[in-house]
Amino acid sequence: MPVTLIVGTQWGDEGKGKIVDYYAEHTDYVVRFQGGSNAGHTIKVGEETYKLHLLPSGVVRGKIGIIGNGVVVDPEVLIKEIEMLEEREIKLNLLISDRANVVMPYHKLLDGAEESYLGSKKIGTTKRGIGPCYSDKVARRGIRIVDLLDKEVLRKKLEIILPVKQRLLDVYGIKHDLDIDELVKEYSEYGEKIRNFVTDASIELRRAIDGNKSILLEGAQGTMLDVDFGTYPYTTSSHTVAGGACIGCGISPKDIDEIIGVVKAYTTRVGGGPLPSELKDDVGRHLQEKGGEFGTTTGRARRCGWLDLVVVKHACLVSGVTKLAITKLDVLDGLKTLKVCTSYKCNDKMLSTFPAKTELLEKCEPVFVELDGWDHIDRDARSFDDLPENAQSYLKFIEKEVGIKIALVSIGPERNETIAL
Numbered sequence: 001m002p003v004t005l006i007v008g009t010q011w012g013d014e015g016k017g018k019i020v021d022y023y024a025e026h027t028d029y030v031v032r033f034q035g036g037s038n039a040g041h042t043i044k045v046g047e048e049t050y051k052l053h054l055l056p057s058g059v060v061r062g063k064i065g066i067i068g069n070g071v072v073v074d075p076e077v078l079i080k081e082i083e084m085l086e087e088r089e090i091k092l093n094l095l096i097s098d099r100a101n102v103v104m105p106y107h108k109l110l111d112g113a114e115e116s117y118l119g120s121k122k123i124g125t126t127k128r129g130i131g132p133c134y135s136d137k138v139a140r141r142g143i144r145i146v147d148l149l150d151k152e153v154l155r156k157k158l159e160i161i162l163p164v165k166q167r168l169l170d171v172y173g174i175k176h177d178l179d180i181d182e183l184v185k186e187y188s189e190y191g192e193k194i195r196n197f198v199t200d201a202s203i204e205l206r207r208a209i210d211g212n213k214s215i216l217l218e219g220a221q222g223t224m225l226d227v228d229f230g231t232y233p234y235t236t237s238s239h240t241v242a243g244g245a246c247i248g249c250g251i252s253p254k255d256i257d258e259i260i261g262v263v264k265a266y267t268t269r270v271g272g273g274p275l276p277s278e279l280k281d282d283v284g285r286h287l288q289e290k291g292g293e294f295g296t297t298t299g300r301a302r303r304c305g306w307l308d309l310v311v312v313k314h315a316c317l318v319s320g321v322t323k324l325a326i327t328k329l330d331v332l333d334g335l336k337t338l339k340v341c342t343s344y345k346c347n348d349k350m351l352s353t354f355p356a357k358t359e360l361l362e363k364c365e366p367v368f369v370e371l372d373g374w375d376h377i378d379r380d381a382r383s384f385d386d387l388p389e390n391a392q393s394y395l396k397f398i399e400k401e402v403g404i405k406i407a408l409v410s411i412g413p414e415r416n417e418t419i420a421l
Contacts, residue, residue, distance in 0.1 A: 002214060002215075002257035002258055003209065003214075003215045003217065003251070003255050003256050003257050003258075004023060004027075004214075004215070004216050004217065004256075004257065004258040004259075004260060005216075005217040005219070005242055005245050005256050005258065005259045005260070005319075006019055006020055006023070006216065006217065006218055006219060006260045006262060006325075007219045007222075007223065007240065007241060007242055007245075007259065007260070007261055007262070007315070007319050007321070008219060008220075008221060008222030008223060008240065008261075008262050008315075009222060009223055009261040009262060009263050009311070009312045009315035009316065009319075009321070009324075010222045010223070010224055010263065010264060010267055010268070010269070010308075010311055010312070010315070011221075011222050011224045011225055011230075011231075011267070011268065011269035011270070011275075012039070012220070012221035012222040012224075012225055012240075012269075012270070013222070013264070013268050013269075013270065013293070013295070013302060014222055014262040014263060014264045014327055015262060015264060015327030015328055015410060016041060016057075016218065016219065016220075016262045017041030017042050017043050017052070017057045018042075018043060018044070018327065018410060018413065018415075018418075019260070019262050019325045019327065019408065019410070020041070020056075020057040020058060020216060020218045021043045021057050021058070021060060021061065021415065022408065022415065022418055023216055023260075024057065024058035024061045024063050024216055025061060026214065027058060027063055027214045027215065027216040028063065028064060028208065028213040028214050028215065029058075029063065029064045029065075029066060029205070029208055029213060029214070029215045029216065030056040030057060030058025030059065030063050030064070030065050030066070030215075030216045030218055031056060031065075031066040031068055031201075031205065031215060031216065031217050031218060031249050032054070032055075032056040032065070032066070032067050032068060032071055032218050032220065033068040033070045033071065033217055033218070033219065033244060033245045033247075033248030033249040034068075034070040034071060034219065034220060034221075034238040034239060034240060034244050034245075034248045035071060035072075035130070035219075035220030035221055035236065035238055035240070036053075036054070036071060036072040036073065036074060036103060036128060036129075036130045036133065037053040037054055037074045037077040037078075037103070037126075037128050037130075038053075038126040038128045038130045038220075038221075038236065039053060039220030039221055040052070040053050040295065041053075041057045041218075041220075042413075043057055043060050044413040044414055044415070045060065045414075045415060046414075048088070050085075050088075052081060053077055053081065054067060054071065054073060054074070054077055054078045054081055055067070055078070055081050055082070055085070055094070056218050057218060058216060058218070059085065059090065059092055059093065059094065060085075060090060062090070062091050062093065063093065063216075064093040064094075064095065065092075065093060065094050065095070066094075066095045066096075066097070066201050066204065066205065066249065067094070067095070067096045067097060067100060067201075068097050068100065068201055068248045068249035068250070069097040069099035069100050069201065069202070069248060069249065069250060070100075070238065070239075070244060070247055070248020070249065071097075071100050071248065072100065072101045072102070072103050072130055072133040072134060072137070072238075073096070073100050073101070073102055073103065073145060074102075074103040074128065074129070075102060075103075075148070075187065075190035075191075075193075075194065076190065078096075078194065079190065079193055079194065082094070082194075094197045095197055095198075095199050095201055095204055096145055096194060096197045096198050096199070096201070097145065097198075097199070097200070097201035097202070097249075097250075098144070098145050098146040098149075098198050098199065098200060098201075099144055099145070099146065099200075099201075100144065100145045101133055101134075101136070101137045101142040101143065101144055101145075102133070102142070102143045102144060102145060102147070102148065102187070103128065103129045103130065103133045104129070104133070104143060104183070104187075105129075105178075105183070106132075106162075106165040106169070106178060107129030107130075107132040107133045107136070108127065108128060108129035108132075109129075109169060109174055109176055110129070110132045110165070110168060110169070110172070111127045111128065111129045111130070111131060111132050112127045113169070113172035113174055114131075114132075114172075115127060130236065130237055130238075131236075131237040133237075134237035134238060135237070136161075141160070141161055141164075143157060143158070143161070143187070145191075145194075145198055146198070148187050148188065148190055148191030148194075149191045149195055149198065151184060151188045154184055154187060154188060154191075155180065155184050158180050158183060158184065159180065162178045162180055162183075165178060166178050201249060201250065202249065202250025202251070205249060205250060205251050206250075206251070209251065209255055217245045217249065217256070219240055219244070219245065220240065221236050221238075221240045222240060222315070223240055223241055223311075223314070223315035223318065223319065224269070224311055224314075224315070225240055226238075226239055226240040226241050226244070226318075227239060228241075229241055229314070229318050231273045231274055231358055231361065232356075232358060233358070234271065234272050234273025234274070234358065235273075241315075241318050241319045242256070242259050242318075242319035242320055242321075243318075243319075258322055258323065259319055259320055259321050259322050259323075260321070260322070260323050260324070260325050260407065260408075261312070261315060261316055261319065261321035261323070261324050261325070261404070262324075262325045262327060263307075263312055263324055263325065263326050263327070263398070264307075264326075264327050264328050265307060265326055265327065265328050265329045265331065265332055265394075266287050266291070266304060266305065266306060266307050266328070266331065266332065267304070267305040267306060267307055267308045267311070268287075268291075268293050268302040268303060268304050268305070269302065269303050270295050270300055270302050270303070271300075273358070274358060274361045274362045274364075275303050275305055276305075276308060276310075276341065276344060276361065276364050276365070276366045277305035277306040277307070277308045277339075277341045277366045277368075278303055278304070278305040279304055279305050279306065283335065284303075284304045284305065286334075286335065287304040287305075287331060288301060288302065288304045290331050290333075291304070291328055291331040306338070306339040306340060306341055306366070306368065307339075307340045307341065307398070308340075308341040308366065309340060309341060309342050309398070309401050309402060310341060310342070310343060310344060310351070310352065310353070310354055311354060312398075312402055313353075313354075313401070313402055314353065314354035316402060316404055321404055322404070323404065323405060323406070323407035323408075324398070324399070324402065324404050324405065324406045324407065324408075325406070325407060325408040325409075325410070326395060326398065326406055326408070326409045326410065327410040328410065329377060329387075329391060329394075329395075329409055329410065329411050330377045330379070330411045330412055330417075332373065332374075332391075332394075333374065333375065333376050333377055334373070334375060334376070335373040336372075336373050337370055337371070337372065337373055338370070338371045338372070338373050338394060339368040339369070339370055339371075340368060340369050340371065340397065340398075340401075341366040341367065341368055342367060342368070342369050342401060343366075343367045344361075344364035344365065344366060344367060345364065345365045345366075345367055346360060346363050346364040346365070347363065350367070351364065369397075371390070371393060371394055371397060372390045372393070373390060374388035374389075374390040374391050375388070376388070377391060377411050379411060379412050379414075379417055381411060381419060382419060383419060384409075384419060384421055386419070387409075387411075387419070395409065405421075406421055407420070407421055408420055408421065409421065
């Protein structure tokens with residue numbers, strides 16, 4: 001059975017939660033491999049809506065969910081999510097990597113302080129402590145899940161870390177005393193609550209692969225938020241591309257059989273940074289309102305724009321995407337004319353590839369191709385031929401430009417509002 005990887009091809013919020021949920025029906029394991037509680041996946045099942053931030057989306061279907069070592073875990077958020085699903089009588093099969101790093105209170109304080117310090121140049125983080133936690137991980141002064149299971153080890157590590165963090169808080173003018181006794185008590189209690197879930201996840205996945213089990217790797221955010229390949233520095237702090245999956249859960253690249261790139265039928269992003277195809281007119285408001293473009297995690301309104309295929313092609317290139325899944329096609333209902341960005345014009349030069357220099361990107365103007373819109377997609381459509389002719393043409397245009405076949409089209413938030421091609 002295959003290992004399938006799902007990645008976002010834009011700035012996140014592409015609708016990966018629904019796509020993961022769709023593919024999870026025939027999967028044994030669903031694995032989250034990066035990000036933290038700054039991500040949010042929404043799954044709609046009938047009248048029930050599940051909003052998850054750390055738990056892999058597949059747990060809603062009762063699959064074995066794994067939080068990989070590449071995730072930074074806020075144990076308070078995680079425990080609340082576990083309790084939420086238990087209250088809703090979802091049987092939870094969960095494993096947590098003992099190597100995953102832990103978001104601590106000082107990470108959140110420093111996240112907010114750094115954003116305030118940057119002022120107009122702020123990144124636009126969720127202030128959930130994700131960036132500072134990843135910084136500590138790379139600097140080798142992080143707290144890991146396994147440390148929460150041993151009170152003495154936790155204390156010894158905090159004795160080294162806390163004086164440094166206290167000094168940083170003082171520099172930023174934040175009046176907050178970090179109490180080691182309080183932190184050891186609180187986080188040891190978290191450790192006890194999740195102890196039965198903690199394991200060496202990479203060994204579990206190796207056994208699953210050798211046992212011919214099917215595995216779905218679930219990315220958070222999107223390619224353009226990747227710390228290397230995104231619109232740096234306006235990115236997240238982890239690797240959202242396909243390569244990050246191997247590092248973030250401990251499997252080999254050769255084990256991955258399929259890489260599905262999720263593409264929203266238009267473009268959105270949250271926070272600061274360039275967005276070449278951004279719309280600040282009635283069409284932008286149409287996309288925002290009809291698409292419900294407000295963050296699952298923060299509630300912030302998302303910036304909206306036309307579909308940018310320079311971005312999508314860049315994402316497909318760096319991740320080796322083999323199939324596309326198009327989401328929110330129905331949000332384009334009612335627009336007489338659609339535009340798709342196929343290249344950029346910058347300083348009288350044409351760019352067909354995505355530039356690394358953010359300052360250059362900010363000067364780029366999108367070059368659009370215009371296509372005819374359609375009135376309405378029938379939510380009962382279950383085949384390509386059931387779609388309006390112009391919607392079919394829109395999808396064919398995407399396939400031709402990107403050079404990758406579309407495997408799935410979502411025409412609504414419900415599980416069954418999906419067309420498999």
